[in-house]
Amino acid sequence: MSAHHHEAVSVEEQxxxxxxxxxxxxxxxxxxxxxxxxxxxxxxxGGGGHEAAHGAAAxxxxxxxxxxxxxxxxxxxxxxxxxxTNSIYxxxxxxxxxxxxxxxxxxxxxxxxxxxxxxxAMPAFLPVTGLLMLLTFFxxxxxxxxxxxxxxxxxxxxxxxxxxxxKSAFLNTPFYIIRLVIYFTLWYxxxxxxxxxxxxxxxxGGTEYYEKSIKFGVAFLxxxxxxxxxxxxxxxxxxxxxxxxxxxxxxxxxSWHVAGLAVMTLTVVTLKERGYLQAVNESHLHDLGKFCxxxxxxxxxxxxxxxxxxxxxxxxxxxxxxxxxxxxxGGIFKGPxxxxxILNFFVPFLVLMTRDAKRTTRVLKVACWSIIVGHYFDFxxxxxxxxxxxxxxxxxVEFGFILMFATAFIWSVSTQLTKANLIPRxxxxxxxxxxxxxx
Amino acid sequence: xxxxxxxxTPLVTGGKTYADxxxxxxxxxxxxxxxxxxxxxxxxxxxxxxxxACVAWTWxxxxxxxxxxKTVGWAWDIxxxxxxxGIGHAGTLISAVLLxxxxxxxxxxxxxxxxxxxxxxxxxxSFIVMHxxxxxxxxxxxxxxxxFGSLWVNFNSPLVWDVFAISTYFSVSCLFWxxxxxPDLATIRDRxxxxxxxxxxxxxxxxxxxxxxxxxxYEYISLILAGLSTPLVLSVHTIVSMDFATSVxxxxxxxxxxxxxVAGAIFSGFAMVQTLMxxxxxxxxxxxxxxxxxxxxxxxxxxxxxxxxxxxxxxxFFIAWYSGxxxxxxxxxxxxxxxYWWAYWAMMTCNVISPQLFWSRSIRRSVKWxxxxxxxxxxxxxxxxxxxxxxxxxxxxxPSSWAMFSPTMFDIGDYIFSFGFFFTCFFLFSKYLPVxxxxxxxxxxxxxxxxxxxKVSGVAKGERVSAPTFNKDAQ
Numbered sequence: 001m002s003a004h005h006h007e008a009v010s011v012e013e014q015x016x017x018x019x020x021x022x023x024x025x026x027x028x029x030x031x032x033x034x035x036x037x038x039x040x041x042x043x044x045x046g047g048g049g050h051e052a053a054h055g056a057a058a059x060x061x062x063x064x065x066x067x068x069x070x071x072x073x074x075x076x077x078x079x080x081x082x083x084x085t086n087s088i089y090x091x092x093x094x095x096x097x098x099x100x101x102x103x104x105x106x107x108x109x110x111x112x113x114x115x116x117x118x119x120x121a122m123p124a125f126l127p128v129t130g131l132l133m134l135l136t137f138f139x140x141x142x143x144x145x146x147x148x149x150x151x152x153x154x155x156x157x158x159x160x161x162x163x164x165x166x167k168s169a170f171l172n173t174p175f176y177i178i179r180l181v182i183y184f185t186l187w188y189x190x191x192x193x194x195x196x197x198x199x200x201x202x203x204x205g206g207t208e209y210y211e212k213s214i215k216f217g218v219a220f221l222x223x224x225x226x227x228x229x230x231x232x233x234x235x236x237x238x239x240x241x242x243x244x245x246x247x248x249x250x251x252x253x254x255s256w257h258v259a260g261l262a263v264m265t266l267t268v269v270t271l272k273e274r275g276y277l278q279a280v281n282e283s284h285l286h287d288l289g290k291f292c293x294x295x296x297x298x299x300x301x302x303x304x305x306x307x308x309x310x311x312x313x314x315x316x317x318x319x320x321x322x323x324x325x326x327x328x329x330g331g332i333f334k335g336p337x338x339x340x341x342i343l344n345f346f347v348p349f350l351v352l353m354t355r356d357a358k359r360t361t362r363v364l365k366v367a368c369w370s371i372i373v374g375h376y377f378d379f380x381x382x383x384x385x386x387x388x389x390x391x392x393x394x395x396x397v398e399f400g401f402i403l404m405f406a407t408a409f410i411w412s413v414s415t416q417l418t419k420a421n422l423i424p425r426x427x428x429x430x431x432x433x434x435x436x437x438x439x
Numbered sequence: 440x441x442x443x444x445x446x447x448t449p450l451v452t453g454g455k456t457y458a459d460x461x462x463x464x465x466x467x468x469x470x471x472x473x474x475x476x477x478x479x480x481x482x483x484x485x486x487x488x489x490x491x492a493c494v495a496w497t498w499x500x501x502x503x504x505x506x507x508x509k510t511v512g513w514a515w516d517i518x519x520x521x522x523x524x525g526i527g528h529a530g531t532l533i534s535a536v537l538l539x540x541x542x543x544x545x546x547x548x549x550x551x552x553x554x555x556x557x558x559x560x561x562x563x564x565s566f567i568v569m570h571x572x573x574x575x576x577x578x579x580x581x582x583x584x585x586x587f588g589s590l591w592v593n594f595n596s597p598l599v600w601d602v603f604a605i606s607t608y609f610s611v612s613c614l615f616w617x618x619x620x621x622p623d624l625a626t627i628r629d630r631x632x633x634x635x636x637x638x639x640x641x642x643x644x645x646x647x648x649x650x651x652x653x654x655x656x657y658e659y660i661s662l663i664l665a666g667l668s669t670p671l672v673l674s675v676h677t678i679v680s681m682d683f684a685t686s687v688x689x690x691x692x693x694x695x696x697x698x699x700x701v702a703g704a705i706f707s708g709f710a711m712v713q714t715l716m717x718x719x720x721x722x723x724x725x726x727x728x729x730x731x732x733x734x735x736x737x738x739x740x741x742x743x744x745x746x747x748x749x750x751x752x753x754x755x756f757f758i759a760w761y762s763g764x765x766x767x768x769x770x771x772x773x774x775x776x777x778x779y780w781w782a783y784w785a786m787m788t789c790n791v792i793s794p795q796l797f798w799s800r801s802i803r804r805s806v807k808w809x810x811x812x813x814x815x816x817x818x819x820x821x822x823x824x825x826x827x828x829x830x831x832x833x834x835x836x837x838p839s840s841w842a843m844f845s846p847t848m849f850d851i852g853d854y855i856f857s858f859g860f861f862f863t864c865f866f867l868f869s870k871y872l873p874v875x876x877x878x879x880x881x882x883x884x885x886x887x888x889x890x891x892x893x894k895v896s897g898v899a900k901g902e903r904v905s906a907p908t909f910n911k912d913a914q
Contacts, residue, residue, distance in 0.1 A: 106739075107540075108447065110444055162763075163763040166763040167761055167763065170761060207446055210446065222746075225746060225747075225750055226750065229750065229754060233761075242763075244758050244761055244762040245694045245695075245758070246693045246694050246695035246696075246751075246754050246755055246758045247694035247695045247697075247698075248694075249754060250695065250698055290539075297670070301673065301677075301697070301698075302697075302698060305677065305694065305696075305697040305698070306694045308681075308685075309681070309684050309685060309692070309693075309694045309696070309697075310694065312685040313684075313685060313686070313687050313692050315687060315692070317762075317764065428444055428445070428446040429444045429446070431442045431444060432441075432442050432443065432444045434442075435441060435442040437441065438541070
């Protein structure tokens with residue numbers, strides 16, 4: 001019973017964001033910028049993509065209604081589509097930090113308190129992704145969102161599309177921007193409230209901030225119950241403007257959630273390996289592993305239910321979504337389609353199956369990386385067909401943007417972690433968490 | 440060493456010792472049936488007899504005695520089936536999912552909830568068999584090697600998946616329930632005063648000896664069964680939802696159905712647990728074990744799942760409009776404003792609005808309100824299935840095929856049958872088996888009591904223990 005090591009552990013820990021780490025992150029970010037520039041240069045000169053796909057475009061007759069079919073393709077769209085994909089992915093990871101804290105408050109969970117500062121640090125990145133999304137929408141909205149096209153709701157226009165016109169009460173630029181701003185304001189604003197309670201609790205103690213946090217946490221959950229779905233429609237589903245699926249909101253939430261859990265777990269493991277969070281024991285890791293495992297299965301459940309029902313009923317207006325990703329655009333999305341399922345289901349499911357696996361940091365890292373990379377593919381595969389179609393691919397641009405976002409996100413989380421004691425020392429459930437032992 | 444934070448509310452009140460727990464719960468199994476019990480049992484038996492007569496006539500005469508017509512080919516039968524299956528979700532959710540989440544408050548409600556699950560699943564199965572019309576051919580639903588030529592079940596049909604999902608779920612739920620009963624059955628065996636009960640409870644307790652090894656195995660198998668039941672409990676209503684969602688009927692074919700049905704099932708299941716536990720708690724004087732904290736926690740889950748269902752209703756409605764598919768849009772507008780508007784608004788009021796009352800702390804801690812809303816929720820969840828099934832069917836693609844459904848006395852009588860069956864089973868359970876898991880409640884006495892007695896083991900009361908008649912020769 002290796003878990004029974006209950007010697008007194010110190011709860012006083014200060015995270016140090018070393019200049020060495022800063023230097024490495026800055027270099028990583030710089031490499032990302034360089035890669036994007038190289039990639040952009042190649043794209044502007046007609047290279048760097050999967051141009052072979054052009055030859056097979058004839059096979060993609062099914063996607064005649066795809067966005068790419070309606071207007072001239074610009075090479076810059078691929079840059080913006082990458083910015084968009086990464087922004088929604090990292091928005092999700094950040095906001096899941098808040099989601100995790102809030103449902104832990106609501107459920108009166110005690111075990112998770114010791115590493116609470118990690119999910120608490122994640123939402124600080126939201127303004128960055130929010131502003132980038134606004135920028136992307138303003139600059140490149142017309143190239144990415146079919147419904148923003150000029151005259152699309154005008155029966156006299158050549159661009160007129162009756163189905164999209166029918167959606168214009170929801171899909172119109174002013175309302176879209178209002179919604180986008182509301183999401184980020186509410187998510188980030190409520191996080192600021194909870195964060196300030198948490199920091200004050202550290203200094204003042206007592207249960208007052210705990211009680212308040214429950215109230216505001218529940219308020220966030222109510223907000224998120226609605227906005228997580230509508231945001232998924234706005235950010236992702238509206239790209240394939242004709243297409244619809246009632247599951248899509250919860251499917252995106254499931255994807256965000258498990259990716260956020262994997263980032264949290266990976267952060268806890270990494271900090272522990274660097275000598276921080278010594279109060280985190282194998283039982284905490286085991287439970288984090290269970291969360292990753294369980295919500296891997298949940299994502300797969302939602303993914304599969306959506307796929308199966310559309311496949312089974314085979315209604316053309318629904319099945320087109322998978323057709324495009326399976327055989328459309330010369331079949332370039334077929335690989336990522338399967339990579340998505342392998343990395344997001346088979347790898348974490350098999351790797352995290354046993355008890356000991358969830359208690360072994362190296363195994364946890366394998367599973368978490370698989371989930372994190374896998375869900376990037378999930379979003380990539382949902383964004384790219386409708387935005388760049390056969391021009392999609394994996395080149396310097398993709399890797400560059402990932403690197404830039406990842407380093408910036410790590411920077412943001414690290415900065416937040418320095419702002420408070422690494423363990424919430426006055427949380428009323430802390431003693432439970434320090435003695436967490438599930439053998 | 441486990442630590443319980445002082446901000447946690449107690450789950451056992453009245454300063455109970457281990458001996459008190461045994462005594463308070465065994466009392467009802469060991470005593471003579473009370474007058475109230477006899478009256479209630481007789482009533483449910485009479486209801487069962489009436490219902491059984493209706494079912495017998497349904498089988499004898501054929502399904503023509505129901506109000507079905509060529510447009511509405513499924514109505515109360517499948518509504519009742521889905522309703523009961525849904526109710527049957529809470530037991531496993533409480534025992535399995537809450538065990539995995541280490542929720543201590545599950546210990547005093549899991550036993551009765553699991554029993555309820557088993558009876559509810561049986562009720563649900565009865566409607567499947569009923570609507571087959573020829574129940575003696577029910578085994579045709581199983582992929583058995585047969586001599587009828589190439590006759591084989593259609594594996595592509597979600598109705599066949601249902602057969603597998605529900606029978607597996609039923610088996611695992613029974614197993615889970617029985618394994619949890621073993622230590623308690625052994626306690627009753629050891630206290631038994633006559634040979635018959637000693638024999639019966641002795642046989643059922645499988646030679647349980649309370650050794651450390653037996654407990655270790657008990658905990659181990661509980662975890663394994665919990666791990667197995669969790670995906671199972673999700674799969675059952677997922678597949679029930681696919682009975683509808685794999686079709687192309689507007690209002691049925693929608694991708695959110697699987698998780699939305701599961702949430703709705705948990706919602707109705709918890710409401711039924713509340714209804715039953717609130718009565719049991721008063722009749723058996725178990726207020727120290729099923730406290731207001733338990734009731735409040737269950738109400739929170741009812742609010743959560745009710746809100747999830749509410750989000751799903753709104754999503755469906757929104758996407759029906761957003762899709763621009765005329766049939767879809769019509770199906771939903773017709774639900775809310777067509778001839779079945781009353782069913783739709785009954786569903787909305789009962790399922791989405793009424794659980795929001797629980798945002799008020801005083802309402803969710805009020806026994807009367809809780810009881811009232813638990814009934815309301817169950818009514819609402821019946822209407823939800825009725826709305827989905829009947830309103831989607833009654834407007835066929837050709838207006839000349841449009842029809843309404845009106846139930847006959849056999850639709851109603853066959854539904855009454857399931858109530859008679861359910862309550863007969865539940866009353867038998869509450870008399871002959873311990874309604875609360877004594878062993879597991881004892882496991883939380885130390886950590887979660889309001890005030891601990893000086894000696895937590897307590898002293899066994901009564902002559903059962905001081906002068907056992909039969910359990911001496913066991914040594």
